[in-house]
Amino acid sequence: MAEIQLEGLAKRFGNVTAVHDMDLTIADGEFVVFVGPSGCGKSTTLRMMAGLEDISSGTLHLAGEPVNHKDPKQRNIAMVFQNYAIYPHVTVRKNIGFGLYTSKLSSAEKTARINETAEMLGLEDLLDRRPAALSGGQRQRVAIGRAMVRNPAAFLFDEPLSNLDAQLRAQMRIEIKKLHQRLGTTIVYVTHDQVEAMTMADRIVVMRDGKVLQIGRPIDLYEHPADVFTARFIGSPSMNMIEGNMRDGLIRHDNADLPIELDRKIGHAGRVLLGVRPHDLHVTDGSPRVSGERGLHLHGTVSTVEPLGAETLVHLDLAEGSVIATAPGRTLPAIGEKLSVHAAPESLYVFDAESEKAL
Amino acid sequence: MATATDTLVDAPRSSSSERTMRDVRPGRVIAWTLLFLGGVLMVMPIVLMLSTSLKTSDQIYDLRIIPASPTLANYVSVLTSSEFIRWFVNSTVVAVISTASNVFFGGLVGYTLAKFDFRGRYIVFLAILSTLMIPTEMLVVPWYLMASQFGWLDSYWGIMFPGMMEAFGVFLMKQFFETVPDDFLEAARVDGMNEFTIWWRVAMPLVTPAISAMAIFTFLGNWTAFFWPLIVTTSQDLYTLPVGLSSFAVRQTVQWEMIMTGASLATLPTLVVFLLLQRYIVRGVMLAGLKG
Numbered sequence: 001m002a003e004i005q006l007e008g009l010a011k012r013f014g015n016v017t018a019v020h021d022m023d024l025t026i027a028d029g030e031f032v033v034f035v036g037p038s039g040c041g042k043s044t045t046l047r048m049m050a051g052l053e054d055i056s057s058g059t060l061h062l063a064g065e066p067v068n069h070k071d072p073k074q075r076n077i078a079m080v081f082q083n084y085a086i087y088p089h090v091t092v093r094k095n096i097g098f099g100l101y102t103s104k105l106s107s108a109e110k111t112a113r114i115n116e117t118a119e120m121l122g123l124e125d126l127l128d129r130r131p132a133a134l135s136g137g138q139r140q141r142v143a144i145g146r147a148m149v150r151n152p153a154a155f156l157f158d159e160p161l162s163n164l165d166a167q168l169r170a171q172m173r174i175e176i177k178k179l180h181q182r183l184g185t186t187i188v189y190v191t192h193d194q195v196e197a198m199t200m201a202d203r204i205v206v207m208r209d210g211k212v213l214q215i216g217r218p219i220d221l222y223e224h225p226a227d228v229f230t231a232r233f234i235g236s237p238s239m240n241m242i243e244g245n246m247r248d249g250l251i252r253h254d255n256a257d258l259p260i261e262l263d264r265k266i267g268h269a270g271r272v273l274l275g276v277r278p279h280d281l282h283v284t285d286g287s288p289r290v291s292g293e294r295g296l297h298l299h300g301t302v303s304t305v306e307p308l309g310a311e312t313l314v315h316l317d318l319a320e321g322s323v324i325a326t327a328p329g330r331t332l333p334a335i336g337e338k339l340s341v342h343a344a345p346e347s348l349y350v351f352d353a354e355s356e357k358a359l
Numbered sequence: 360m361a362t363a364t365d366t367l368v369d370a371p372r373s374s375s376s377e378r379t380m381r382d383v384r385p386g387r388v389i390a391w392t393l394l395f396l397g398g399v400l401m402v403m404p405i406v407l408m409l410s411t412s413l414k415t416s417d418q419i420y421d422l423r424i425i426p427a428s429p430t431l432a433n434y435v436s437v438l439t440s441s442e443f444i445r446w447f448v449n450s451t452v453v454a455v456i457s458t459a460s461n462v463f464f465g466g467l468v469g470y471t472l473a474k475f476d477f478r479g480r481y482i483v484f485l486a487i488l489s490t491l492m493i494p495t496e497m498l499v500v501p502w503y504l505m506a507s508q509f510g511w512l513d514s515y516w517g518i519m520f521p522g523m524m525e526a527f528g529v530f531l532m533k534q535f536f537e538t539v540p541d542d543f544l545e546a547a548r549v550d551g552m553n554e555f556t557i558w559w560r561v562a563m564p565l566v567t568p569a570i571s572a573m574a575i576f577t578f579l580g581n582w583t584a585f586f587w588p589l590i591v592t593t594s595q596d597l598y599t600l601p602v603g604l605s606s607f608a609v610r611q612t613v614q615w616e617m618i619m620t621g622a623s624l625a626t627l628p629t630l631v632v633f634l635l636l637q638r639y640i641v642r643g644v645m646l647a648g649l650k651g
């Protein structure tokens with residue numbers, strides 16, 4: 001059990017800075033998820049925590065103690081890798097046992113710990129198999145078992161589920177979440193998958209180009225994204241972005257007949273990006289009653305229809321660009337049909353087109 | 360054979376299969392013949408060797424494959440009246456120690472070159488590789504001078520020292536270690552193993568195919584080495600098998616039947632080593648395929 005504290009943590013590879021002064025405090029028992037585009041420094045940050053990468057500057061505290069110069073083994077942190085990294089030449093039992101390599105337990109205690117771990121992960125019957133005879137999900141469980149068996153202060157996961165198929169991923173996601181609830185150990189988890197981030201995290205750290213863009217609870221990030229990247233990353237399907245021009249608190253753009261009035265005052269003038277989530281953009285009947293409402297009105301041609309059962313996603317081609325809107329489940333617009341869509345003013349997000357920051 | 364009931368689709372297909380049979384047959388015959396001749400060419404010396412070892416000395420120019428009156432007398436005489444067993448032991452000691460040493464040092468150096476980033480790594484690698492370009496003949500004199508300076512002449516160490524670590528092994532191991540994902544090593548590091556243990560317990564088992572291949576090459580190379588052991592040894596006690604066998608030829612008459620008997624016996628261990636390690640090569644390749 002341990003709090004992890006990053007103070008101005010930075011990593012430079014020659015003259016490439018992979019991680020810029022990063023400040024973050026991860027509370028004991030917290031589940032923190034790092035997300036961000038490829039190459040933004042997620043793995044590098046994780047590896048600095050694990051002790052696999054030297055820290056260029058800043059301080060890393062584990063349970064209040066600076067550990068910059070400690071070896072991985074002295075940090076008592078466990079890590080699970082994307083390609084599992086379980087050893088093909090030994091059995092599942094031995095693989096899990098490798099996690100106790102430095103432990104001073106007696107061999108009877110070790111055996112008990114291995115069995116207990118295997119039981120928790122549903123691996124009891126596979127202990128004498130080799131990894132080659134396991135499925136992807138089972139291999140990943142062995143990797144988690146090896147990390148769990150020694151009761152580490154924290155777990156680090158680097159995209160642990162990205163090699164699994166969608167169904168297994170959903171299942172393992174729940175298992176890891178349950179494991180966290182059961183063990184209460186601090187977890188730092190890297191992923192590309194926004195569903196994983198949203199469903200598992202206590203807090204999400206959004207990174208880009210080695211910098212932290214935003215930190216917050218999943219719902220905070222969903223409701224108050226600080227910039228375009230976060231807005232588009234969190235939530236599925238991604239938030240629609242429409243270019244426009246803002247003046248006197250009104251937004252004009254090529255696709256809407258009237259300037260859009262927001263529900264709040266923004267004293268910004270210039271190019272903006274107007275964001276609206278597909279779930280807030282509803283297909284309307286185009287009646288005068290609806291078109292009289294405030295908010296965003298768009299008209300376009302249906303290009304794709306994705307019926308999901310409970311709702312239907314409608315892709316619309318606009319005069320400029322395209323958007324995704326939702327219609328009730330039984331509504332199936334024809335391709336090529338002209339449709340109107342509407343979003344209420346309170347569901348609109350506005351970002352500066354230059355800096356991509358929320359306004 | 361196309362019959363009147365064949366459909367239009369079937370007809371051309373059956374005629375084309377007739378054509379392939381007609382066209383390819385001669386090619387196949389030639390290929391099989393060549394392969395057969397090649398096989399005979401490869402096997403003949405071994406057959407002759409075995410057959411000669413079963414003949415008496417006055418029969419050896421009688422080129423029948425099955426000897427008129429096969430006898431094991433040569434085997435008895437090689438094993439009892441010469442120092443064959445001693446030479447066999449010498450060869451075994453030299454080959455086993457050299458193989459172990461090559462696997463150990465080749466593995467260690469290859470791993471270091473593949474997995475650690477340090478200044479001058481590439482230059483070190485090139486320097487090691489460049490030794491491959493120096494022919495043994497050029498090295499024999501310096502080796503000899505070195506051995507005589509240090510008093511290593513006529514000793515096991517004298518026979519073995521030039522081959523305790525070879526550039527080819529380092530190269531082979533380095534190439535294989537480069538295919539081992541770093542995650543394996545880092546997982547071990549996080550688990551708290553020290554670097555040597557990681558190499559020995561994690562990295563080496565992951566490259567069993569390379570180790571097997573290298574062990575076979577090194578063992579066979581040392582088992583059949585003739586030139587250097589001949590130069591560095593003077594007492595019969597220290598002869599390796601090839602040197603010992605050649606001594607059957609330098610007496611008044613060449614004792615072909617003895618040489619062939621000795622050679623037949625000498626091939627046994629190479630056969631055993633190959634059969635043993637071949638299994639590991641196959642298994643290693645399978646493991647590598649399922650990694651992940």
Ligand SMILES: Nc1ncnc2c1ncn2[C@@H]1O[C@H](COP(=O)(O)OP(=O)(O)OP(=O)(O)O)[C@@H](O)[C@H]1O
Pocket residue numbers: 013016017018036037038039040041042043044045
């Ligand atoms: N050993 C290294 N030497 C030089 N540059 C490196 C090294 N390791 C990482 N980098 C660079 O540091 C940056 C961050 O890499 P990192 O692996 O942390 O990205 P990531 O966020 O994990 O990406 P991904 O999602 O693709 O795994 C990248 O630009 C990468 O090229």
Ligand SMILES: [Mg+2]
Pocket residue numbers: 042043044158
């Ligand atoms: Mg990464």
